[in-house]
Amino acid sequence: MNELRVNLADRSYPIVIGPGLIRQEAVLARGLGSGAGATAALVTSDRIAPLYARTLADTLTRAGARVIDIVVPDGETAKTWETLNLVHDAMLANRCDRKTTIVALGGGVIGDLAGFAAATYQRGVPFIQVPTTLLALVDSSVGGKTAINHPRGKNMVGAFYQPTLVLADTDTLATLPEREYRSGLAEVVKYGFIYDYAFLEWLEANMDALLARDPAALARAIYRSCEIKAEIVGQDERETGIRAWLNLGHTFGHAIETGLGYGQWLHGEAVAAGMVTAAELSRLQGHLSAADVARVRRLIARAGLPTVSPRLGQERYFELMRIDKKVEGGAIRYVLLKRLGEAYVAAVPDEQVVPALDAAYDHAA
């Protein structure tokens, strides 16, 4: 069992990482607001519930909590206002008060949705993240970004709202489908590209072990990813500076997700293709070399992720990217790479982005 800390003054919290944690009531109790006598609203999806909800509910009970089960529809298409309302409805029906702790059991969708439910229920109740996808373990469960989607754009309605505990049980990955697992690897390699060249080299040397879900390799990748995320969030909770680096590939990626319709490409798949486009744009802006871009492409391909973007049409890309939250005063701001291991943010005029979008398409298709 390993422990990290997100340092945000009175909103600081631990990230506990290791196998078997959803059975450990003493660890879970650390995130429960009022200890014994607490109420826990366990929010999960209909796909995750049969796998882990019973075990976690039993552990919460042993930790002294009254448990309310709230099961919502699964997947990105359910990250909506309607689903949020289901959570609030169930909490009100069960007379949950402001001391109720929401426990989010699932991937990034449940974490973002339940986190936003916690931020908004009676102006805010405590919440615990129990991530069960690789993406959620290494990224979305840490840092306090919560949101639902709007038909016009991803994560358009949300709040910064930190959990009281992240309980990262690595055993849950055993049941994660291969495609979801690879999607999570996109966020792992992202940390290497934006922040840590040595980690990038380590990923290049250990990608096969990671694909085989080798426990030691996986433990190291999860730990280092959470460590980087905690470090960045601790410096810049509200994304006025360095936190934007975490969005490498996401401006292009969100356009792909929204443009194709939520759930067509997985988040990590869209981000993977988006990181290749961002690397191309970084080269066109005079930073990365062609060999660097090839390395980005190769590592993403080895993780079994797409390196080629879907043909949405350039006008559609720009239209979608302009809705992105990183637009300021009409200019689209991109997260680019200064070199492998260091990012920067810059507004780039559309005409300079066009050749990068061109390079992102599969010309053979």
Ligand SMILES: NC(=O)c1ccc[n+]([C@@H]2O[C@H](COP(=O)([O-])OP(=O)(O)OC[C@H]3O[C@@H](n4cnc5c(N)ncnc54)[C@H](O)[C@@H]3O)[C@@H](O)[C@H]2O)c1
């Ligand atoms: N808040 C943040 O900082 C942040 C960061 C990155 C991504 N996100 C968001 O995260 C979402 C993507 O998250 P995701 O990739 O985890 O998708 P997801 O939450 O939809 O989970 C993927 C699928 O795997 C299933 N699943 C989850 N855990 C499982 C397990 N252990 N065994 C078997 N099946 C399991 C889920 O039911 C779902 O069908 C996006 O909405 C994205 O915007 C948020």
Ligand SMILES: [Zn+2]
């Ligand atoms: Zn992401």
